[in-house]
Amino acid sequence: MRTLPKRLKKGDTVGIISPSSPPNLENLKKALPFLESLGLNIKMGKSVEAKNGHLAGTDDERLADLHAMFEDPEVAGIICAGGGYGAARYTDRIDFQMIKENPKVFWGYSDITFLHTAIGEYAELATFHGPMLASDVGKETFHERSARMFGQLFGPFELFYSEEISPLTALAGGVAQGELVGGNLSLIRSGIGTKFELDVKGKILLIEDIDEEPYQVDELLNHLKMARKFDEAAGIVIGDFKNAEAKNKERSLTLDEVFDDYFKDLKVPVVKGFKIGHCEPHFSVPLGVPARLDADAKTLTILPGVE
Template sequence: MRKLPKRLKKGDLVGVIAPSSPPDQESLQRALPFLEELGLTIKLGKSVSATHGYLAGTDEERLADLHAMFEDPEVSGIFCAGGGYGAARLADKIDYAMIKENPKVFWGYSDISFLHTAIGEYADLVTFHGPMLASDVGKPEFHERSGRMFGQLFKPFELHYTEEVAPLETIIGGIVQGAMVGGNLSLIRSAIGTKFDLDVKGKILLIEDIDKEPYEVDGILNQMRMSRKFDEAAGIVIGDFKNAEPKKRKASLTMDQVFNDYFGALKIPVVKGFKIGHCEPHFSVPLGTLARLDGDAKTLTILPGVE
């Protein structure tokens, strides 16, 4: 298993960075008090308020913020302000040896999925797939349960996902254990054929996405099928696919049909409906720790992500 970052404590300083697109500044300001209520103090990265086209500052500026927060011994954790696009542009420039020497909490999702994979693979560090400050925490619809999920950063405890959170549906039953990896489906696909290609062998694969029509999800899953991802994975956790309705075409397969086409004949546990992704509540999970997926009981258990 990957190295666990140290747990956060009240009074800790945490960094806020924007590795992707410019975060909405008003929403970000509404979110910062949430971190303060957790007992944390905040250091904002320089590029959080920068704009370079569709990026939150140049690659050099965003990379400098990422490096500075990991290098700063006073910073105990790093939270991403938002997603969008751009994190992957940094991946081959990151100093992973430095991150490995300075392990700490790293939290985000969506476009940040590329960094989760890269940091997990090359810095051997457990990271966290969870709601971001401007994109989620600062929005009126931010759910109380989503907020409670930040508690896993302060005290190590097993996460237990059952149908008490939301209804689940088993596509393929069975029980499997393995490290959970993955995140946003589009970002997983974008890494195929690169040095950051997601290693799913013997692992539980998490997928989620937003604003993708069924035919678009179909295309990504087909590429992953032909890349043998589903042959190598030990199990599949299907998170939230928000706004996955047909728009361009009146005639369309449903998302259920697409999932059944790709997963229905597999011989590994596959369960869908998890509130993980662009949804409220958002069930936050560590990536790189041991998980147990029970397709028969429809439960997901994940070991703690901090020490």
């Protein structure tokens, strides 16, 4: 069982970092009043606005921000400004023991998946897969339900997902219980063969992605299959796959056909259609906490991510 971070309360300070690519600063500025409306104070990381090509500052700068926010006793939680690419470049230098000694809310998704996996497995901390400031919160499309999902940081309550939220399809039936792990499919794949390979044994695997054509999703899923991830998992939660359209539809399977190829005959429950990922609304979830996937009833129940 992973350590649960302490819940946030009004008056707490949250640290903002850019662990990957440079965020859209205009959107970031627009997102800050939302955090203030939750009663939170804001502390910006030193490299939030830095640019180093496709990265938000150097690897050393971004790593220093991550460490500083976990070490700072005045910071109660950390929220990522955006994703993109680059978190994996310094993950092998993270002080996981320090994080383990300073557990606190850590929130983001997409490229942040690599950090979720590493922090979960080496600092044994539950983290949060949820919308980021510049990427989501600061946009006009930010949904009321996405905003409400931040409430789970302020008190320990169980999350329940059913077809009242979105249409769901069971690709394989049954019921699974286990820790919910995973996130962005591309980042899960990029960890295979490294010390940060995602452990899915007896766990419920969440996958989502963006801008991958069906043949690319096929290739990613095939890699996970060859790595025996689907044999080891207790169940599969398929989130949103935004812009997964083939450029040449006459020479492509559909995304649904790709999912059928990998999951229809799986011996564990698999359900698709969850609004988790690069979508609005975005149903935020804690990672590393016990969950129950019921493919027959088409429901997902997740225990609280804070204490």
